[in-house]
Amino acid sequence: MTSVPGQHTGILREENIALRQILGYRLGTLTSSPYRLPSIGQCLPGTSIKDILLVGVDVDTGGGYEAISEEQSFYIGISIFDTRSLTKQPKDLGDAVKSYQFINNNSKPCRWAAKSFLFGESKLIELSDLPASFFLLTQGRDYVLVAHGIDMDIKFFNNLSPQIANGACYILDTVKAVQYPLQLYYRYSLENLLDEFNIRYAKLHAAGNDAHFALKALLMIAVRDGQMASAPETTTTPIHQDLFRILDAIAHAPVAIPIWTEIPPTASHTPQTKPKLGIFAKRRLRAAAKAARKASQELPYIDELNGQGDYDGENQDKTAGELPP
Structure with missing residues (x-):
């Protein structure tokens, strides 16, 4: 090294x-x-x-x-x-x-x-x-x-x-x-x-x-x-x-510094394309998705997420994206 x-x-x-x-x-x-x-x-x-x-x-x-x-x-x-x-x-x-x-x-x-x-x-x-x-x-x-x-x-x-x-x-x-x-x-x-x-x-x-x-x-x-x-x-x-x-x-002469911030936009002229997956990668993804669906069905609160339990949708919208305390 x-x-x-x-x-x-x-x-x-x-x-x-x-x-x-x-x-x-x-x-x-x-x-x-x-x-x-x-x-x-x-x-x-x-x-x-x-x-x-x-x-x-x-x-x-x-x-x-x-x-x-x-x-x-x-x-x-x-x-x-x-x-x-x-x-x-x-x-x-x-x-x-x-x-x-x-x-x-x-x-x-x-x-x-x-x-x-x-x-x-x-x-x-x-x-x-x-x-x-x-x-x-x-x-x-x-x-x-x-x-x-x-x-x-x-x-x-x-x-x-x-x-x-x-x-x-x-x-x-x-x-x-x-x-x-x-x-x-x-x-x-x-x-x-x-x-x-x-x-x-x-x-x-x-x-x-x-x-x-x-x-x-x-x-x-x-x-x-x-x-x-x-x-x-x-x-x-x-x-x-x-x-x-x-x-x-x-x-060091004073410069008026703005308080707003904004990152420069990406100026690439190259179109963004999704990467191509091989057949084995596709099979692995399908298997992982199937396992995830099966696991979610076994969760005790799945009915609440489907709207069958007590669920405050309005409060969900207000707190979406926020970290838990």
Whole structure:
């Protein structure tokens, strides 16, 4: 039997080095890391922070990502954090991450996603119009794509419009980025990640919400990573406490959490069919049913259940489905 690994030092990923480059902290580690990243955008004037959009994305569908058709139900989340907001005192921390959700039809899954989206109204569009909407939101800026488990999202974008992924300065997966700061030997779910950082959330699996909360989790990954800096490193690259304070505040900005709950509908296009039984299985079922009928006839209260004894049918209806005290 495989044993569970002991204390793990975490895996320093390329994503961690990219995040340090983007937000301008622990820069002394960039030259000593085994990763050689291309320069990600230009720095904001007077800072080491990149002038860039962090764009959280999430795509949900019940029909797979291999091919795209308008008949499939898609709900796509896009959330944007502009690093320019870090150079000024934000008026409302809740507005620092702007979130959008797009649906392509009025199917039950899309209606559920639209009802569950916490950050505004979902927009009904044709899938072919999504790239134009994406580039309108990014407005010609340099951007980094962010998601929690991003492979399927990138597959969707590449099938729809390769320019979305190809135009990104970098593609950052929070599943990988969190392993080093949290010293993990396994991969966290988004729920676990949000719980770890004490970020309030609700209605995950609605794409717009997932994109929003994954982006907030990324900000806390940077905070935790920055706080891990060793003493020798701090003498050459000061830890930007103000930066981490603002990132923490944005990640924990209040979100209106609904009190109602509703699980996502199943969006499978595969018809549900009953399994076929072999002749021996059918015989066993018939024998079991016969034995059950015989046993029920021998019960002393069978007449009451057939309505011949004292039986309060109205009370039965009221208590149906309740557990006995």
